Amino acid sequence: MVENGIGASVRRKEDKRFLIGKGNYTDDINVAAQTHACFVRSPHAHATINSIDTGEAMASTGVVAVLTGDDLAADGIGPLICGVTVTSDDGEPHRAPAHPALAQGKVNYVGDHVAIVIAETLAQARDAAEKVDIDYGVLPAVTDTGSAADEGQQQIHEVAPNNMCFNWPFGEKDAVEAAFASAHKISTLDLVNNRMVTNPMEPRAALGEYNEGTEEITLHLTTQNPHVHRLVLSAFNQLAPEHKLRVVGPDVGGGFGAKIFVYAEELVVGWACRKVKRPVKWTSDRTEAFLSDAHGRDHVATAEMAMDENGKFLAMRVMTQANLGAYLSTFATMVPSYLYAFLLAGQYTTPLIYSEVKAVFTNTAPVDACRGAGRPEATYLVERLVDVAAADMGLDPAEIRRRNFIPVDAFPYQTPVVQCYDSGDYEAALDKAMAMADYDSFSARADEARTRGKRRGIGLSSYVEACGIAPSAAVGQLGAGVGLWESAQVRFNPTGNVQVFTGTHSHGQGHETTFAQLVTEQLGVPFENIEVIHGDTAKTQFGMGTYGSRSLAVGGVAIAKACEKLIAKGKKIAAHALEAAEGDIEFADGNFSVAGTDKAMNIAEVAFTAYVPHSYPEGLEPGFDENAFFDPLNFSFPAGTHICEVEVDPETGVVEIVKYTAVDDFGKLVNPMIVEGQVHGGIVHGVGQALLEGCRYDSEGQLITASYMDYAMPRADNVPSFDIDYAPTNPPHNPLGVKGCGEAGAIGAPPAVINAISNALGIKHIDMPATPENVWRAAQTAALG
Amino acid sequence: MYEFSYHKSASVDGAVEAMNKAEDGKFVAGGQTMLPTMKHRLAAPSDIIDLGGIAELVGITVEGDSINIGAMTTHAAVAASGDVQTMIPMLAKLAGNIGDPAVRNRGTIGGSIANNDPAADYPAAVLALGATVKTNKREIAGDDFFTGMFETALADDELITSVSFPKPTAAAYMKFENPASRYAIVGVCVAKTDDGIRVAVTGATPCVHRGKQLEEALKGEFSSAACVGVDVPEDQMNADIHASAEYRAHLVKVMTKRAVDACT
Amino acid sequence: MPAVAMNVNGNAVSGEVEPRTLLVQFLRESLRLTGTHVGCDTSQCGACVVHVNGKSVKSCTMLAVMADGCDVTTIEGLATDGSMHPMQQAFMDNHGLQCGFCTPGMVMTALDIVNRNGNDLNEATVRKELEGNICRCTGYHNIVKSVQAGAKAMGE
Structure with missing residues (x-):
């Protein structure tokens, strides 16, 4: 077995920084001229908003801006989206009510976002948030799952009669009924699957910075999928063109699904930092997390x-x-x-x-x-x-x-x-x-x-x-708006160490270790010479992120495929250097060798040759750096x-x-x-x-x-x-x-x-x-x- | 948190003086309840008077058959005290199970009793052992101290200096914890004292109280079996998502039985 | 604004703070010691545990002004000369962390457990003593192992 390769319980590369207090979570990041944001949230589960008076809040000490749904709409920032379509039994797509990032005329749950208050300090933002005067017209609320669609229930969204999003039948109803009719015994069970709050220990956070010179927004987010965030925020919310939006998911303190989604706070912080021309930071407290995490x-x-x-x-x-x-x-x-x-x-x-x-x-x-x-x-x-x-x-x-x-x-x-x-x-x-x-x-x-x-x-x-x-074609048929492949780039540096760029995101799973094990196994490069990089749209190629236990099964294979490409290219380089036919070159344990001889060349030497191609195969591109995408079957x-x-x-x-x-x-x-x-x-x-x-x-x-x-x-x-x-x-x-x-x-x-x-x-x-x-x-x- | 002015005094008199000058002041002992409450903006004192610098309020002394615990003595100190462990092991155990280790390093007996949270542990011990609460003004019998939910006999400018617990013949505290907060859903303290058998119940009702009917039953026969027939009225019980009134009433009996068994 | 001065990880530090500034805010924002985390606002999760005068406290439930004149140790203060404290090493060796967010508080609590209970810790003791620290990733299994191993290593 390769040392530190597949099957070894290698100690994790990421642990040291966490253990000595040098992790870099979103709220740990502070930038010059940073402001702090507090969201004004609905105290009512269901209400119309008759008026919002921000005057007193604006006048409060340290306040930079108070922004509402009207400001958001005026700037053309689109509503939050749902990326998967389910077809209801009437043949229509599921009912999708508008989901503005800041409420426009109505709130629909306790914690719904009404305004953002931006101030010099967090305490000042919170003080001012209490001064935003909102006149609500309180409506009856619907909270019970089982009776939400019952007749006579309060209606929440006009586009969703009877509070129904979809009714989705699946399977052979008649055949099942026939089988029940002739069964020896039928067992029946009524049950509830209780509602959970996901509760990663790191609360959600967002830090937005706008560079007036480059017109680029950088958003540090607690995200499991930075590229998905960038895509959605660009394509559907019109926050900024994709090439002018950088999303970074630095160290993320657990996700468990809750940090997949594009949330109102993330969009609003990204928009607000451009509006106020100052960096804006928002960090959820735990009560906000309970109210507003999915x-x-x-x-x-x-x-x-x-x-x-x-x-x-x-x-x-x-x-x-x-x-x-x-x-x-x-x-x-x-x-x-x-x-x-x-x-x-x-x-x-x-x-x-x-x-x-x-x-x-x-x-x-x-x-x-x-x-x-x-x-x-x-x-x-x-x-x-x-x-x-x-x-x-x-x-x-x-x-x-x-x-x-x-x-x-x-x-x-x-x-x-x-x-x-x-x-x-x-x-x-x-x-x-x-x-x-x-x-x-x-x-x-x-x-x-x-x-x-x-x-x-x-x-x-x-x-x-x-x-x-997977595969992407199948999820597309089902109505998903994305593909579910994964990407990898495996890059040798001229000195022989390796940087692995993955489109997945690690927030506790240990990818920096596991993926390095894959590479050390396949390429024979020492484990300590491999660095796995993820979570920054400015560093890594497009990727789909981490959820649904996909990172190794999909993202790991993409890495393996990039490694295969490196080996194939390395054989060409080694063949030239060793003066042998490409078909005679074998690769094992990090060495390219000529079959049946003792002539060999280490992969680090091959990498150096690829970057300093003084003597190099004709027609072959320089460089030792390969990309791969994998879409499972x-x-x-x-x-x-x-x-x-x-x-x-x-x-x-x-x-x-x-x-x-x-x-x-x-x-x-x-x-x-x-x-x-x-x-x-x-x-x-x-x-x-x-x-x-x-x-x-x-x-x-x-x-x-x-x-x-x-x-x-x-x-x-x-x-x-x-x-x-x-x-x-x-x-x-x-x-x-x-x-x-x-x-x-x-x-x-x-x-x-x-x-x-x-x-x-x-x-x-x-x-x-x-x-x-x-x-x-x-x-x-x-x-x- | 809302803004406030902060004062720290090295003496009881200094703290009281600061309180008297404050518009809407609050004494803070360990702050383990007060600070979370203020963080949620559920309290807005104009002034915080920190008692953390008053050395005379800290310490545990044996006075004859009693143990006197300074108001600013932490739960951790009470739990670790050899004197408490020897004379009233129940009290050391109770203190050692309040909150968690870090909370116990800050939280104090005076703060807990003055706050009188309906689900706090110490009030049950004060009542069951017939302790005396000593303040800068007077001594208050445990039975007279707790007057209602989050309310005590203390005046605004009165602060607890110590609590004196007489040594019982036997005592035990049984706590049924809220699975989320770890506060008592029901806590029952049973003590055999010079004053007879005393039963104090916390968590179950808006304020800690004596279980008089349970005491009566146990006077006849000090055994868990004696509790079985006692009527614990549901209508006075707290009810929340963690425990209905019916369940709490049931738990009062179960925890009493277990405390009695632990005494014998 | 009141002035505070304290000794943090062996260094004398001082500053002016609003009275409502929590110790954790002072550490994270004024001193930029961001290893100490905030995971809740009800003093339950323990991500913010530091030592004040040698004892574990929840730094989200203590005002910075209350720590005036105190010795404070944070997760950043444990490693010496680039090598990790035995408890930190034990967490690494036993995979006692995943996302790392609760980890600083876990390690600081673990040290407090050892200080009070010695180097030979049984599983039940460790589990009970970890009551004030919540982890969503590890299921605690490996944290318990880490604390036991770290305690043992500290005694060697």
Whole structure:
């Protein structure tokens, strides 16, 4: 194995700067003559704006400017957009209400942006923001997902009758109905997928600078995808032409989806810095983050499974109502549709699936992707329904899964819901996880717990997810406004060290390390001589950024392809230098050699020759610097089985996770240490959803959970350490043999936890978050003996 | 935060003088509740009088069968005190579970009691142990100190100098934490004292209170079983997204039972 | 505006601040020590933990004027002569960080844990002691390992 190459748990290159306090996050950046911004936000969930008086605020100490939606409109700055079109059952595109970056005449959720106050200091901006006098005409609010489209509800947007964004049926309805009609047994489950606030630890921020000389705007943003931000801000918001707009995502403190989207604050800061001809900085505080970051999940669903007498799944029917919030965030429509319904087959051979998704508007913050995005919702529904089905059939949860797994020899496997799974060995993962979790001796542990007045439960979750969304042609057909390829540039410097430019963005994933491992493996350049550069549209070629666990599966392959081009070119250079035929040149371990001889040349020497081409192949371009773009043929489909064991105190409802086992298939691991860290983090995100995190609005649309005092984040003492292992398969269409790993934990964990609690209490279902009170109530109902 | 004037005094008298001169002054001890409140612009004092420089308010002394804790003594200091651990281990444990380690390094007993947050821990100990709150003006019996939600018997220019806790025969505090804030959803302190059995309940109602019916039941028989039949009325309980009144009432009994078990 | 003077990472510093300036603002904005972060406004997340007179505090919940005359240590003050403190090294060796945002607060809290609990830390103690520091990336598993390893290394 190459030292520090593929498969090595190399310590991370990025760690030192973070550990010594030298990270460079957006709010850490300060520039000369910088001003500070505070957004005036709506205190009402739904109201007309009768008037805005900025006079007193303008007169407040230190104020540079107070700008409103009228100013924005006057400058021709366009509304925020949603980049994916979903066609509703009436054949029309989804309803897309205008989403101005600063309100124009109406506000639609608490936290909606009304004005920006710019002052010399942040404290002065905040002082002045309170002096902006707004006359609101308060309207009734709609906040409840399940009833938002009911008749008689307050209407939020004129363009969206009944508060409906789309009604999207998918699948063979009649065939499914026929299968249900002749089924041996039908299992049914109503469930809620609780709304989450994504909560990366670094709050969002934006720093805008305008250079009057070059007429260029530079925006430092907390972004997962700087080029996507630049494209949208240019093409759709008319902020500046793409070549006059530089977007930098410096160190970013976690994203989990929340920093994919183009937000109002980002557009307004970019616009305002040109308007006031001073740099403008805005940093969200945590309460603002709760109010204005895009939220996640928030489904109400009914799921039904039809089975034959052996517990074999015949058909599934799913009716879902999904809350999209007050406006459409950048990819909002895609999450409860394509990223959800296309995963409803799970790991099973269910031949017929019918799904109907009604997406509704409410007077709440926009809802978009949050770690997993649609796939956690699908997996939770499927894996909970499978447990209910097992109980209905009198089968062990493991047994019903085995009876319905897609067999290992059936891959690639075409599901009835579009996706064609690449590779998988679901039974292997289940077997390994059950062995690690000591599943077979669970009943002894449950008996022992009972002697202490506790109830033990064990829960399985056999998930499959789709990451590295692709290919571009397919997502285009589905209505996406972008392609989903990735780019790389691998550049040798004349002295032989390497700079790798990637279009992905690292905000915790460790790309600077993992991608350097790919290059050291392929080119034989020492790990320490490789630098990975990302996150600046002025430095890197166009790229699509990081989300959906795509960076290695798509971006990593682009790097590998650029390396292949370098090797091909290097062979020409080496052949010339070594006076051999190009076909006789072999490349291994960083050396070009003439086959069968000891004549060889190091790749660093080749690079030098390419830049100092005194003796050089005729007709060959100088330079040693290659670009590649990679558009995969398919998604990648990580899968696995997670097993959660809980102990419930029926007297208080407190749930303790006593053991958690995860066996995943991520294909080949480049850096197992990093992969394991991704799994840990994902699991705790999922445990958070299952036990702790529930975003709540009251009926007037006030966000009750607007700080960490009321929104329960998982902490170190909420979780145990985890037992992690792998059951890898080889995805045939991925040149590196890799799958994504960033979201798996958040997808696998929620059903494992809830299945375990249901098992402990002997109940059919409990909704998330399974808070102590909810569990206590369920325990009362279950009347435990 | 809104603007304010800042004063720091080295003496109690100096602090009181600054308060009397202020238009709408506030004493600040560790600031662990006050500063977040001010950051959210939910409080706008004209003047902040920082008690952090008054050395005489810091320290733990044993006075016969009592422990006297200076008002500006941090939770961390109380938790780590050998004297407290020996004489009233319950109190050391309670202090060591307020907030988190960094909060405990700043937060003080005087600040906690003067603030009287309905979900704070210390008020339960003050009530259950029958402590005496000493101020720059007088001594106030624990039973008379907490008068309502965020309200106490303190006058505007009165500040706590120390709290004196008599050593109980046995005592235990059981806290059911809010999973988000880690404050008490319900906290019950049970103590066997010279004054009999005392039960104090925090978190459950708008203000810390004695659980008189629980005390009565425990006087008959000091066992967790004795609590089972006690009626804890739901209608006086707090209710929020974390716990309904019914659940809180239930938890009062459960935490009492567990505290009783921990005493015996 | 009141003047403040304190010793930060061994250096005497002073400045004039509005009374409402938080210690973290003074560190980040006046001293440009941006390693200390702000992750919430309710004193819950711990991204802002620094040491004041040798004890961990949340610098978002302390006024700069309250630290007048104090010794303050931030994450920037731990490494010596270019080599990381054993606790910093332990976080690197055990992959105890991902995005790095909560990391300075975690490390400063970890040192406080060791100061009070010694070098041989069990998992339950570490998990309980980390109550005031929130991380969204790591699931805590490797942070706990890092703190245990760092504590041990500090005793060697």
